Amino acid sequence: MPLVVVGAVLAAGPSLYNNLAFLTTLTIYILLAQGVNIVYGFTGYLPFGFVGFFGAGIYGSSLAIVYWHVGGYAAIGLGALTSVVAAVIVSPLLRLSGAYFALATLAASQALYFIVANESWTFGESGMSLPLLFSPTALYVLSVVAVVLTLVVVVYVRDSHFGLSLRAIRSDAVSAAMAGVNVVRTRTIAWLVAAALAGVAGALWALMTSAFYAETPFDLTISVYAIVFALFGGVRTVIGPVVGAVVLYSLYQYIGISNPQYFELIYGLLIVVLVLFLPGGLTSLVGGRGDRPAWWNRVVRRRSAPEVTP
Amino acid sequence: MSTLLEVRDVAKSFGAFVALSGVSLQVDEGQSLGLVGPNGSGKTTLINVLSGVYKPTHGSVALRGRDVTGLAPHRLCALGMNRTFQVPRPLAGLTVAENIALVRPSRHGSADLDFDVLEFVGLARVAARRVSALTSGEQKLLDLARALAARPDVLFVDELGAGLNPSELDHVADLLRALRERGVALVVVEHLMGFLEQVVDQVVVLNAGTPIFEGTLRQAIADPRVIEIFLGTHA
Numbered sequence: 001m002p003l004v005v006v007g008a009v010l011a012a013g014p015s016l017y018n019n020l021a022f023l024t025t026l027t028i029y030i031l032l033a034q035g036v037n038i039v040y041g042f043t044g045y046l047p048f049g050f051v052g053f054f055g056a057g058i059y060g061s062s063l064a065i066v067y068w069h070v071g072g073y074a075a076i077g078l079g080a081l082t083s084v085v086a087a088v089i090v091s092p093l094l095r096l097s098g099a100y101f102a103l104a105t106l107a108a109s110q111a112l113y114f115i116v117a118n119e120s121w122t123f124g125e126s127g128m129s130l131p132l133l134f135s136p137t138a139l140y141v142l143s144v145v146a147v148v149l150t151l152v153v154v155v156y157v158r159d160s161h162f163g164l165s166l167r168a169i170r171s172d173a174v175s176a177a178m179a180g181v182n183v184v185r186t187r188t189i190a191w192l193v194a195a196a197l198a199g200v201a202g203a204l205w206a207l208m209t210s211a212f213y214a215e216t217p218f219d220l221t222i223s224v225y226a227i228v229f230a231l232f233g234g235v236r237t238v239i240g241p242v243v244g245a246v247v248l249y250s251l252y253q254y255i256g257i258s259n260p261q262y263f264e265l266i267y268g269l270l271i272v273v274l275v276l277f278l279p280g281g282l283t284s285l286v287g288g289r290g291d292r293p294a295w296w297n298r299v300v301r302r303r304s305a306p307e308v309t310p
Numbered sequence: 311m312s313t314l315l316e317v318r319d320v321a322k323s324f325g326a327f328v329a330l331s332g333v334s335l336q337v338d339e340g341q342s343l344g345l346v347g348p349n350g351s352g353k354t355t356l357i358n359v360l361s362g363v364y365k366p367t368h369g370s371v372a373l374r375g376r377d378v379t380g381l382a383p384h385r386l387c388a389l390g391m392n393r394t395f396q397v398p399r400p401l402a403g404l405t406v407a408e409n410i411a412l413v414r415p416s417r418h419g420s421a422d423l424d425f426d427v428l429e430f431v432g433l434a435r436v437a438a439r440r441v442s443a444l445t446s447g448e449q450k451l452l453d454l455a456r457a458l459a460a461r462p463d464v465l466f467v468d469e470l471g472a473g474l475n476p477s478e479l480d481h482v483a484d485l486l487r488a489l490r491e492r493g494v495a496l497v498v499v500e501h502l503m504g505f506l507e508q509v510v511d512q513v514v515v516l517n518a519g520t521p522i523f524e525g526t527l528r529q530a531i532a533d534p535r536v537i538e539i540f541l542g543t544h545a
Contacts, residue, residue, distance in 0.1 A: 168412050171401040174363060177383035178393060180414035180460055
């Protein structure tokens with residue numbers, strides 16, 4: 001159901017607001033926010049360097065186009081593959097936890113940035129320049145399809161035994177292991193799926209932008225946005241990261257572009273406020289009683305009936 | 311009775327600290343073994359080694375003759391070993407029912423555990439609740455139910471009785487006796503001797519990481535070495 005709604009709204013997007021660059025970027029952020037949702041929401045690992053996978057997808061697809069002259073679809077597939085390979089390389093970081101993991105992924109993404117920005121075969125100095133493989137409309141349609149497919153993946157992650165295992169690991173890895181969950185394998189799969197999403201997002205961005213320097217794909221702001229969008233809407237839900245991306249990125253489009261410096265500040269404050277007062281995100285306000293923050297239950301004066309009467 | 315679990319000369323060190331050394335013991339199918347000893351004698355460390363949470367520094371563990379030393383917990387779970395935790399560790403973000411749904415049962419299980427585990431421990435009525443809404447006693451029962459859902463042949467029970475009120479304690483003792491009748495081998499760590507007396511056949515007494523006595527509980531409490539480690543020589 002939410003799948004249909006999101007698909008329909010995004011499909012109707014151009015008639016509501018005729019700015020395809022904005023709408024395509026929005027879908028790219030939805031993909032990134034869903035990637036954060038899977039890694040952070042379900043597994044509990046905050047990937048501060050998530051932008052590294054986005055950059056890997058951008059460069060994987062771009063270099064394939066430049067050197068091998070592959071088509072657009074193959075470029076998207078190769079972008080995703082590049083990110084997955086990058087994720088395999090850094091998967092030992094999953095042994096870390098909390099802030100250590102967040103910082104280590106950040107360092108890894110910046111290491112990748114410095115490689116890409118300084119090598120001549122990645123066009124670090126001259127900048128990347130790609131032929132146009134899709135019309136803006138075709139690319140937008142493609143990115144909406146990518147969003148819908150991503151939502152199918154997230155629904156699976158939410159409802160399957162795999163998703164239950166992820167939530168169990170997030171709660172207590174030792175206890176999950178005693179329940180028979182292969183902790184390392186399960187969280188690595190989640191990590192690779194999230195990286196693949198970021199890779200697809202990166203490839204779409206490369207196809208849309210076609211001329212860029214390495215600074216933009218590896219800009220840490222992209223990580224921050226993806227994390228804030230996912231948290232604001234609500235992680236561990238299907239619709240939350242979509243809502244977060246649509247609301248906050250539209251806001252950014254209206255008032256942020258002229259004053260980007262304030263937006264970084266606003267998003268920073270937003271993270272603090274969210275963590276303190278709305279850990280479940282916007283969607284938790286309308287979700288099950290147990291998910292709503294206590295202060296909200298007080299504000300709306302809905303008396304919480306006991307969940308189960310013994 | 312054939313041997314189910316065989317522990318040979320297991321040692322575990324943390325840096326320079328030797329938590330276990332020279333631990334050998336054997337659990338037969340369906341046997342119920344108590345593990346006693348003063349605080350810090352290595353009981354929980356031994357359970358952690360046997361359940362795959364720690365890898366032993368030395369020695370071997372075999373289950374039904376198969377070497378399982380150092381296997382990860384999920385592998386041991388699949389092979390029919392499981393445990394409860396001293397401080398219960400049910401999965402807090404999940405409901406009671408989800409805690410059980412998560413578990414993949416062992417395919418080796420020869421014990422008769424084909425029943426609703428929540429029904430068995432008495433938590434069926436709170437199945438839809440989140441773990442955070444349970445009392446600490448209920449969390450212990452859920453920890454036990456989660457372990458049973460894996461259909462273990464051998465179950466390590468780490469101080470299940472600690473912190474329970476007398477009626478809860480009776481309930482838990484009844485459960486463990488019922489499990490023994492169904493053919494589950496138990497290794498029970500417990501300080502409460504009255505409780506232990508109800509559920510185990512034999513005890514192993516650990517002191518400073520090494521077994522110093524093996525026999526019945528009655529023999530143990532009369533043994534001068536055991537009296538010495540619990541009460542001191544001049545008691």
